[in-house]
Amino acid sequence: MKILSAAQTRALDEGTMKAQGITSLELMERAATALLNWLLDTLHPAADTPFHILCGPGNNGGDGLALARRLHQAGYQPEVWLLPAEKTSADYTSNLQRLPAAVPRHELHARHLPTFPAGAVVLDALFGTGLSRPLAGLAAQVVAHLNDSQALCIAVDMPSGLLADAPQPAGSAIVQAHYTLSFELPKMAFLLPQNADFVGEWELLPIGLESTVIHKLAVDNCFIEENFLAGRYPRRPKFSHKGTFGHALLLAGSQGKIGAAVLASRACLRGGVGLLTTRIPQVGYDILQTTTPEAMCLLDPATDYISELPDLQPYAAIGIGPGLGQEDASREVLRRLLETAKVPLIIDADALNLLGANRELLKLLPPDTLLTPHPKEFERLTGEPARDDYHRLEQLRQFARHHKCFCVLKGAYSALATPEGQVYFNSTGNPGMATGGSGDVLTGLLLALRADKRLSACNAALIGLYAHGRAGDLAVQQTGEAGLVAGDIVRFIGPALQELTDADLITEPPLSPRRGG
Ligand SMILES: NC(=O)C1=CN([C@@H]2O[C@H](COP(=O)(O)OP(=O)(O)OC[C@H]3O[C@@H](n4cnc5c(N)ncnc54)[C@H](OP(=O)(O)O)[C@@H]3O)[C@@H](O)[C@H]2O)[C@@H](O)CC1
Ligand SMILES: Nc1ncnc2c1ncn2[C@@H]1O[C@H](COP(=O)(O)OP(=O)(O)O)[C@@H](O)[C@H]1O
Numbered sequence: 001m002k003i004l005s006a007a008q009t010r011a012l013d014e015g016t017m018k019a020q021g022i023t024s025l026e027l028m029e030r031a032a033t034a035l036l037n038w039l040l041d042t043l044h045p046a047a048d049t050p051f052h053i054l055c056g057p058g059n060n061g062g063d064g065l066a067l068a069r070r071l072h073q074a075g076y077q078p079e080v081w082l083l084p085a086e087k088t089s090a091d092y093t094s095n096l097q098r099l100p101a102a103v104p105r106h107e108l109h110a111r112h113l114p115t116f117p118a119g120a121v122v123l124d125a126l127f128g129t130g131l132s133r134p135l136a137g138l139a140a141q142v143v144a145h146l147n148d149s150q151a152l153c154i155a156v157d158m159p160s161g162l163l164a165d166a167p168q169p170a171g172s173a174i175v176q177a178h179y180t181l182s183f184e185l186p187k188m189a190f191l192l193p194q195n196a197d198f199v200g201e202w203e204l205l206p207i208g209l210e211s212t213v214i215h216k217l218a219v220d221n222c223f224i225e226e227n228f229l230a231g232r233y234p235r236r237p238k239f240s241h242k243g244t245f246g247h248a249l250l251l252a253g254s255q256g257k258i259g260a261a262v263l264a265s266r267a268c269l270r271g272g273v274g275l276l277t278t279r280i281p282q283v284g285y286d287i288l289q290t291t292t293p294e295a296m297c298l299l300d301p302a303t304d305y306i307s308e309l310p311d312l313q314p315y316a317a318i319g320i321g322p323g324l325g326q327e328d329a330s331r332e333v334l335r336r337l338l339e340t341a342k343v344p345l346i347i348d349a350d351a352l353n354l355l356g357a358n359r360e361l362l363k364l365l366p367p368d369t370l371l372t373p374h375p376k377e378f379e380r381l382t383g384e385p386a387r388d389d390y391h392r393l394e395q396l397r398q399f400a401r402h403h404k405c406f407c408v409l410k411g412a413y414s415a416l417a418t419p420e421g422q423v424y425f426n427s428t429g430n431p432g433m434a435t436g437g438s439g440d441v442l443t444g445l446l447l448a449l450r451a452d453k454r455l456s457a458c459n460a461a462l463i464g465l466y467a468h469g470r471a472g473d474l475a476v477q478q479t480g481e482a483g484l485v486a487g488d489i490v491r492f493i494g495p496a497l498q499e500l501t502d503a504d505l506i507t508e509p510p511l512s513p514r515r516g517g
């Protein structure tokens with residue numbers, strides 16, 4: 001799914017009206033219908049549920065007014081609160097005129113703000129994508145008052161006060177919604193940790209925005225769901241053999257962190273690699289051979305850390321970093337690897353920290369290398385703390401462009417930046433995965449996918465991110481969030497990849513007649 005800017009969202013509205021021959025009022029009616037259906041289907045509200053609808057002067061307020069009418073028609077008793085304004089939008093005015101007289105409406109006033117008791121449902125339709133500056137005066141007061149209440153708060157399109165695609169000045173008044181119901185496509189603001197308290201749970205309601213118009217809009221940011229990946233993860237051919245899927249080399253583990261090497265190795269094997277060789281220090285030999293007999297063990301001469309780079313000739317892809325430690329000798333192994341490798345590389349964890357501490361090594365990154373930092377590791381890589389999540393995202397984009405690499409910034413919506421400066425946000429995963437070793441599992445899985453020559457660098461990264469999160473989502477159904485450990489993610493990598501293969505089957509074109517038949 002494309003992530004549009006606020007300006008592109010307006011262009012899409014315009015384009016939809018033109019292409020479908022409908023008015024903006026009709027589009028607003030679709031939005032109101034979608035909102036009503038969500039409220040009824042999700043909340044199953046009792047007939048006497050107190051609905052309070054806060055309406056601003058633009059089309060966001062227009063959505064609120066149209067929804068108030070629809071709730072009234074559905075047998076509810078909504079109450080409408082209007083924010084006074086010098087000018088209002090045409091569709092706001094039309095919907096105010098269409099509001100049945102039986103629906104109570106009041107002008108908001110600083111001296112007697114409405115009471116929103118627990119059990120009330122407040123719809124925040126003050127401001128949406130038309131927000132042009134931070135809220136002040138009465139609007140800011142209303143927002144603070146709402147945030148202090150015990151009511152269930154549902155934001156229409158955007159939590160009021162939040163910009164769709166840019167940061168706010170610190171301390172800005174912004175609605176803290178429990179749910180945000182937006183239309184058709186996600187907004188960048190929903191994906192960034194700094195906005196979590198405002199956005200709450202978010203959902204996209206389809207309103208029939210024109211797909212041909214969406215198709216033509218050029219964007220730098222996308223949100224990746226299963227349908228985007230359909231057909232990108234190829235099935236295993238009948239006559240495939242282990243050579244078909246590549247031989248991967250993993251350099252991982254040090255004294256006390258052999259578990260990272262085990263997790264990454266097992267994830268790589270579950271990720272479908274043909275053969276895996278894991279380079280570990282002597283201290284890990286019994287552990288790896290016992291826990292992961294499918295992996296071949298290539299022992300380093302050193303006891304506690306990796307000190308020598310093996311011959312790279314046999315390998316189709318190489319991963320380095322999980323549990324590596326930051327010994328000088330391991331740094332030299334990384335340097336030699338960057339200087340000599342001719343196959344795809346995946347760099348994670350301590351290998352990223354070594355890069356951050358020795359930034360001259362960044363010049364050696366072969367093109368298309370895949371790096372997988374979490375935000376702290378990313379900060380070490382750039383050497384410059386980010387001002388906020390938007391700034392970090394731009395740093396990520398620049399980093400990938402500058403070093404001609406793929407860089408995954410890990411988090412709740414992990415973001416993959418490409419050498420061309422595109423950013424893809426992953427949609428799968430859950431907070432249960434915030435546990436030691438989850439990242440090692442991702443590295444192992446990505447290594448397997450990079451060793452498979454049938455996949456491009458970008459597809460391997462996208463499939464890996466998606467399947468890793470999906471495996472966590474399957475695992476959490478059995479373990480619960482608190483009980484999820486990284487090894488549980490490994491167990492579900494196979495089913496997660498199989499789902500993508502099955503999706504491929506569904507989208508395949510129908511059988512064509514045999515030649516000559
Ligand atoms: N996208 C879709 O698919 C569809 C979108 N639809 C809906 O339309 C919404 C967008 O509507 P919109 O463009 O009228 O903007 P909206 O957010 O109502 O605010 C504009 C008004 O607020 C004012 N204003 C701005 N900032 C302010 C401030 N800080 N403090 C005070 N005032 C401020 C601004 O005034 P101005 O900046 O000109 O001074 C103007 O009067 C969108 O979010 C969605 O809900 C659906 O109906 C159909 C499908
Ligand atoms: N709240 C969350 N929602 C979805 N995924 C998450 C969440 N928290 C962590 N993850 C995922 O778990 C992994 C954690 O990686 P990392 O921080 O490197 O862990 P470790 O270093 O312990 O292996 C990342 O892939 C990240 O996207």
Ligand SMILES: [K+]
Pocket residue numbers: 060124125126127128155156157158159160
């Ligand atoms: K809103």
